[in-house]
Amino acid sequence: MELDSRKKRILQAIVNEYIDTIEPVSSGSLIGKYGLDCSSATVRNEMAELEREGFLEKTHTSSGRIPSSKGYRFYVDKLLNEKNLTLNEVRYINSKLQSKVNEMEELTKIATNTISEVTHYTTVAIEPNAKKQKISEIKFVLIGSRMLMAIILTEAGIIKETIIKFDRDINQEQVDTLNVIFNNKLKGQYLSLIDLPIEQYIMSEMSYRVELIKPIINQITKLINDESNLYLKGANRALDNPEFKTGDLAKRFLGLLDRRDFIEDILDNDEDFNVYIGNEENGLKDLSIVTFKNIVAGKDLGTIGIIGPTRMDYSKVISVLKYINKELNKDINRSLGDGKEGNNSGG
């Protein structure tokens, strides 16, 4: 479906105006303000047509128009202009990004907080899907006489650890053996592979110690299948938006935030950039999520999602995301994840 140039300008103007005012946009209100050199009557005709084609909606017969899901979709895909950030915003972001970080997790937190602050929307972040990552090393460490910590290091620099408990004492020699066997078999493999087949393989390798292997495999499997870490900031910000005043939308919004699986599904896509516009069918009517894969110095730090009303300021959100990502990549020396390119010791 293509639109002629004037229709596009009008649709763009309506969406912008609606994002600004949160009120149905009338034909008259566009004249003058958006440099359309035609009369309100002409705009009315065009609006009627845009409505017929499904880009606009009316709240009642004599009201102005609001964008439909399809209208937003078109706007986001074709009509979006990036906004220049204000000097204050730039300053604020830069000041936030300057803090030293030791783990990529921290960097994601800082970015998430900053985005929420600057955009005034609720922001979530999940770490990259663990199952898609390759194991670079597994290390078992004895803690107490019946407890082990397993530390898994991935090639992307993510570190995951878990505690494993046993019914009887274990000794360092056994731990050393575990280290050798697990690393031999699993180094370079995808994390998702730690599953039944490998369990059986390792058990056969160490058949004299099934009661040692089993809890380990169980616990590691659990760790991998765990929900990825989800970090959330600014849940209350949503309530700043008038459309949440009624309570119904607020409730649906908070319910959404409680459903980690759902958020993960949306964030875990392969796009670098995605705008997910809620509608009746997908159960997210009136809500939108902008997702952004935060890649810094070639490393996937996870996906960030900004959740707000469908009428959210997409331009601003996207501008902020891009700016932050650009800044993070500027200082390419930010040691992240592996101890090799590192720098942050005192000394």
Place this chain on the structure above:
Amino acid sequence: MELDSRKKRILQAIVNEYIDTIEPVSSGSLIGKYGLDCSSATVRNEMAELEREGFLEKTHTSSGRIPSSKGYRFYVDKLLNEKNLTLNEVRYINSKLQSKVNEMEELTKIATNTISEVTHYTTVAIEPNAKKQKISEIKFVLIGSRMLMAIILTEAGIIKETIIKFDRDINQEQVDTLNVIFNNKLKGQYLSLIDLPIEQYIMSEMSYRVELIKPIINQITKLINDESNLYLKGANRALDNPEFKTGDLAKRFLGLLDRRDFIEDILDNDEDFNVYIGNEENGLKDLSIVTFKNIVAGKDLGTIGIIGPTRMDYSKVISVLKYINKELNKDINRSLGDGKEGNNSGG
């Protein structure tokens, strides 16, 4: 301030009724329902007096009464009867608590989720204040050539770990030395002690390696001073309560949830049990928090807080808390946190 027996019964009836109906309670509505053998006129007289003494309030001149903060306070402190849980609730709780857990953190999560499900209120949990805990062991593990993981085990069985990065390679021998030195000095000490004086002590012990010690101390200090883990469940549940419909209270409520420091301050008290009733002064008007120190098998697993409207069902909340705690303590064998107090730093 003491109240005679009938006034108590009336106050109790009013609070119960208000919790049930969320509407100002009239003198007439109590008759019959609460076994007060007097007329509504008598109740009216008593109510007028209770209002004069500050236990009740009116929304307007000819409305029924609602409890004041002082009224709730008295109710919670003196008039609260525990409720019997329904069979369904008991079954549900038991089914939830049966899942095997490996770390106390998981147990807290399960308890928190269950409480939120059963009470229908928002529930938060924080782990016990790290600074008040004693170190049982510190362990450094080499990960890669320039990266160390520090694992701190406390006597209460909490395990904290952090990553430390270095500018240059370190070897296993150095790590062994670190293990000895740190354990010698810190075993049995409070976590809060890891601070400047000890930094200097350790530095003098290992003065040949300042560039090794400094990042470790920095990172561990950071770990300890980190906000304690805060786990939150059912933020959207609050919105089920009609008093949140207006939006104002909902916003204040969500704002509260975003302020970890504030929640921590409230939860981090020394009481086993506490009901925090919001009022004008403390900025939590119309909100209440029930806090409960969850001690299982003698171990402090942290504090759980149930946040809801002042008109929350205290009886139920407290009954659920006590029941869950009782069940957790029943199965005293739930090996938690310790791998059998012994230790074994074999190499």
Place this chain on the structure above:
DNA sequence: TTTAGCACTCCATATTATAGATTGCTAATC
């Protein structure tokens, strides 16, 4: 093709009226 003009629709708000709930007080009763 565009636009001025206008009847028409519908909302939002204010106004008024009405019914009902509840109190406080008074005077009667136990």
Place this chain on the structure above:
DNA sequence: GATTAGCAATCTATAATATGGAGTGCTAAA
């Protein structure tokens, strides 16, 4: 002296009605 019936007074909540204004769609002229 404590309790209670009875009742006027108060205030809310709801409905019914009226009014002004914003915005559209359509028609006919430019």
